Amino acid sequence: MKKLDNIAIIVQARLNSERVPQKMIRPFNNTTLFELILDKLKSSKYNLNIFASVHEEELVNIAKSKKVNIYERSYESANNDNSLQKIYEWHNKLQEIGYQYVVLVSGCNPLLKIETIDKFIEQFRLQEEENLFAVIEKKQYYWNKEGALVTPWPQRQTIMNTKAVESTFEAAHVLYASRLDIIKNNMWMGDFEKEKGISLFPMDELEAFDIDYEWQFNIAELLCKK
Numbered sequence: 247m248k249k250l251d252n253i254a255i256i257v258q259a260r261l262n263s264e265r266v267p268q269k270m271i272r273p274f275n276n277t278t279l280f281e282l283i284l285d286k287l288k289s290s291k292y293n294l295n296i297f298a299s300v301h302e303e304e305l306v307n308i309a310k311s312k313k314v315n316i317y318e319r320s321y322e323s324a325n326n327d328n329s330l331q332k333i334y335e336w337h338n339k340l341q342e343i344g345y346q347y348v349v350l351v352s353g354c355n356p357l358l359k360i361e362t363i364d365k366f367i368e369q370f371r372l373q374e375e376e377n378l379f380a381v382i383e384k385k386q387y388y389w390n391k392e393g394a395l396v397t398p399w400p401q402r403q404t405i406m407n408t409k410a411v412e413s414t415f416e417a418a419h420v421l422y423a424s425r426l427d428i429i430k431n432n433m434w435m436g437d438f439e440k441e442k443g444i445s446l447f448p449m450d451e452l453e454a455f456d457i458d459y460e461w462q463f464n465i466a467e468l469l470c471k472k
Contacts, residue, residue, distance in 0.1 A: 248371045250292060254345040254426075255367075256317075256336065257283055257353050258299040260324040266463050270353060271304050275470045279457070280305060283353040284312045286360045292367065295345070299323075299336055330432050337429035347376070350422040356466050358420055358453045366447055370423040375445040377435040380421035382451045384414050415446055418454040 259270045259280050266272075270280040277285070287296050298309035299317040301324035309316045317336045326332045340348060349367060352358075370378045385408045387397045400410040424435040437443035457463050 248347060250367075250371065251295070252344075252346040253295065253367070253371070253423075254340050254343075254348050255287060255294045255296045256299055256348055256350045257287070257296070258319070258333075258350065259305050259353050260300070260319075261302045261304065262325060265459050266457060269457060269463060271308070272463075274356065274463070275467050278308070279353050279356060280308055281312065282356055283351060283358075284309070284314055286358070286363065287351065288312065288314070289360050290364055290367075292364065294367075297336070297340075330434055331429060334429050334434070337426050341426050345426060348424055348426055350424075352420045352456075354457045355420045355454055356457070356470055357455050362449055362453055363421065366421045366423070366449075369447060373445060375436075376425050378421075378423040378445045378447050379435055380418040380447045380449050380454070381415040382418050382454055383448045384416050385409070385411050386414070387411060388414070415448065418449055419456060420454050421447065421449070 257280075261268045261270060263269050271278050274282065284296070284298065287294055296314040297317050298305070298312075298314050299319045300306050300309055301319040301321060306316060306318070317339065320335060323332050323335045331337070337348070347370075349370065351363060366378065366380060387395065387406060387408075390396050397414065398412050400407065400412070403410050422435060428434075435444055452469075455462070455466055455469070457466055
């Protein structure tokens with residue numbers, strides 16, 4: 247079993263979203279998205295080593311008020327969308343402190359439950375593999391850009407039937423677990439091109455509801471209120 251003391255829990259946030267400006271600190275169901283995820287992590291049944299990776303003063307102040315560890319993210323990291331080592335620049339610092347693993351939790355999925363986060367951490371600690379990635383199970387038909395069906399057609403089926411089709415898994419983009427020492431080699435979690443190179447954690451699709459657009463912010467707030 248991986249020791250909990252060897253795992254850092256990271257919430258990474260920034261305010262430069264173009265599609266939903268300052269979504270992490272905008273009023274959301276009597277709180278903010280950033281406060282919501284920090285409060286959830288603090289309510290875990292485990293004593294988690296929580297870090298907020300933030301650059302802007304507004305986010306730093308919220309993290310301080312929640313009494314979580316703060317990694318002072320650089321301007322370059324907060325404004326980069328392509329460099330693994332720059333975006334996850336905390337990897338060296340966390341290793342220096344003594345952590346071996348990181349669990350990255352998205353703050354843009356307000357329907358995510360702390361029970362699901364705890365189960366994710368439990369599975370990661372218990373399994374032999376040193377990575378874990380949350381996914382959503384899909385039973386659906388898919389085509390590639392050339393128009394070829396890539397979903398195997400179910401045997402003995404003459405019409406489309408999603409009950410019979412083979413499951414595929416869609417990235418949830420909400421929970422990730424990785425070794426820290428591989429980030430310096432531009433690797434995150436594991437080998438995506440190798441069969442079973444990434445361990446999968448199927449989760450509820452509604453909990454993975456992501457806020458990338460204004461309409462999603464409004465719908466997510468209504469769902470949380472309900």
